[in-house]
Amino acid sequence: MEWSEWALSLAVFIPALGAVVTMLIPRAQEEAVKWVALVTTLATLGVVVGILVDFDYDKSGQLQFQVNNDWINVINSRYHIGVDGISLPLLALSAFITVLCVIYSWNHWPEPHNPKAFIVLMLVLEVGMNGTFVAQDLILFFVFFEIVLLPMFFMIGVWGGPNREYASIKFFLFTLFGSAMMLLGFLAIYFKGPNTFDIVALSDWAGQDLTHSTAVLIFGAMFLGFAIKVPMFPFHTWLPDAHTEAPTVGSVLLAAILLKLGTYGFVRIALPILPEAAEDWAPFIGLLAVIGIIYGALGCLAQTDMKRLIAFSSVAHMGFVMLGIATMTSFGINAAIFGMVAHGLITGMLFFVAGSVQHNFHTREMSRLGGLLTQAPKMGWILGFCAMASLGLPGLAGFWGEFPALLSAFEPLSTLSEETFRTYMVIAAIGTVLAAGYLLWMLSKVAFGTPKAEFADAEIHDVNAFEWTAWLPILLLIVALGIFPNLLFGVTDDAVCVMTDKISEQVGADSTCDEGGDTVPVAEHE
């Protein structure tokens, strides 16, 4: 058997194997459980690194490491997996973040403890996340998309904060509703289209023989599924609750990976399969994205809880990602994918820090915090660094997610209304100012000043070895991607161009890719 045939399946199912092994270990042997988790996630990351090495970057527009086997013949659904330049960065992000979560968990077990169950859930979660990014069959995608629900439900519900029951069920019902509608959309595509669930075949078909109104309706069904997951305004209300109540690692995985399943769905499925309907929806999606940017930012300013603030900032950041996608240009979608990765790293990191702050102070109320820089200077600096990255400071990763997304709105697909998107751009630009406002406000509340009286004599631990091990790779990546954005744009650009060219052709718009396939301006200044 060839490595290339097994690599992706291994990347998806090694965590499942690890989960089974963990289940067999007696609960009391916590050390064994932790080591199994670490070995499993490291092995998965190892496989993903192997894929990164063997991936042919000159052909990133094509699916590689493909496997296409029988699965459920009766309904014509196949086990078809593969990666291209769009899914590869997200797969890598998922495998990477999960390892760090295991390391961070090493001595940060949320109550009520029980590392065994926690690890099993985390590993099952990884199966769902990795699987979603490689699935090339709608039903397979749906199954992986749903697998993440139960583990996250339990993570929030068992290990979460005081309001955890409400938050966990809200998270579940929102996403379940969305995915039920999404499934109906998939089925409608199957019956109205060429009777296949294969994403590649459906992208070639691109909704050709659908009547326009049907296509718009089907897109609407899928939109519900993905938009709730992103989450876009006005479906975002589950997110602040889920984030606030979730344990640190749950928040990190939720922010870093789970939210991307929604935006990835738009890029991988909704846009390529129904481009003409997407064109109709684009101004509306752009509008919701912009509302999300402003609303999320204003929401941040009203928060007193640190985690809740970061959660609202996620709504705003995902707004930028969605704005990029709504332009339907290769520039915008490149920016969106960069935004997904950057947001995953930066916001994941912010949640890590918020978790450690809570671990130390047993509160996240910003009015009670202060002077982190004097009590735990390293942690304070890391928080400052992340805040800078999050507000889009040039030279750090956040910039390349946000700024190109804004730019792309200046010139959307030629068949979309320029005035509308330029208006969106202006409004979204205000959002970046607000972002600077709320992040600096949070920083000044938490890190600056002097410690409050109640914590003045408290013994505060600065960043420990486990935290360094878990955080340093993220911090380095934030810097690396900030300085060399082409590390990522170089991977995504070809794949995005192949896709957007098809879309442009389908809707009769001008191509948004240059001759050589390079659309990202930074690529020219190499």
Next chain:
Amino acid sequence: MNPVFDWHALAPDVIVVATIVVVLVVEFAFPHQARTQTSRIAAIGVLAALVPIVSLATHENEAREMFAGAYAVDNYALALKAFFLVVTYITILLAVDYIDEGDYYRSEFYFLLLTSVLGLMVMASARDLITIFIALETISIPTFILAAFRKHDRQSNEAGVKYYLIGVLSSAIMLYGMSIIFGLTGTTTLAGISDAVAVDTTTRPLLAVAMFLTLVGFAFKVSAVPFHFWAPDTYEGAPTPVTAFLSVASKAGGFVALLSIIFFGFRSPNAADLWWGPVWILAVLSMTLGNLAALRQTNIVRMLAYSSIAQGGFMLVPFAAAGIAEANGEPFVADTSFEAVVIYLLIYGAMNLGAFAVVIAVARRTRSAEISSYSGLFETSPVLAVTMTMFLASLAGIPPLAGWFAKFVMFRSALEAGGPWGVSLAVIAAVNSVIAFFYYAGVIRVMWFKAPATEDRSPIQVPGALTGAIAITATVTFVIGVYPQLFARVGELAF
């Protein structure tokens, strides 16, 4: 004319009859020691009956019809017979310790159970209104007694009486409808009826009445809203293993009867036009009201009763879809809808029996069916909690557990039938599957998120038979969820 007996084809039913006789004889003619073995005899008999089914299924594929076409042993019948036998085997596993420890009448229990199973076996093969009616009564009458098996318990008596009265009423209504069908078509065989209704258009109003009455009769049997009100009381009062049997096997019997009548007798566009509307309404009402009522339950058996009403509604969705497709003249589309019903039944059987198995296991410790008594189950008995979570998540249709595929084929049939009625049905079903998760999650929350209520934190001891039942159903629930092709193939073969 001498009737022809194809003994190979009849072997599964004959083995069940033989087992019934042996159980009875052992009860009155053997010493006490031997009588404790009747559960084993019943279980072995049920498994033995599976042997000829396998040999028939692998045998050369010929249509085996007997008694002037009233009794057929085809793939459809074989698949369902195998299903009924496996369900019965699991029911026996659920019942063994319950019956032994409860000091109930041992052999009578298995005698009645197997008699009901005999009705199910006949039902799978019945292709004639009279045979169907007799099969249905053979299924029902023993279960009236089984429901009231806890003789000194008033709730159990109430359960039996309610079930009996409703059962008789529904039989009467159904029989009246069937008699009109006979009057209109001059035959009781489904094939003959099919030919007659396909061409005759003059008697449509009367045919509509007849079909409606028959449908109402079946609606009682499968506890479809608004004919469902007996189910929660009966389920709660009956011994729990019996409830498991009622909610899976007996309900499936009703569905199979409905499926046979429609599939073999009323498929023509001419007839489909008449019945898909009422079925559509039954499906929507059962899903919606079943779910809404389940939301308010505090007793897990009552919750599962309402949940099974809602699940019955989901099973009616492909029926309505098949009717829409037939009325539009798309018989191939209707075929996949009928397959969907069978697939849904198989999967529902596994996950619902599993849920009841855990309920029985937990009740051994707590002596209670209150949902609150499940608090902290994950702390005290993690395996039971995890398997229960699997079954409930599967009932809710969460991948990768089998229930998702059942829901999937259900959605698929509704959307394939298409049109405003098909699509709206799919959307209503989708919304309902979200509502359903809320009450399943209610139990999950109590098990995982709450601390144990009692001081006693030792794990619940589960006897071997019950462990076996949980292991079988959990394995099926998971394997079919990951690789649904296995069951889907059965559904495909059946038609």
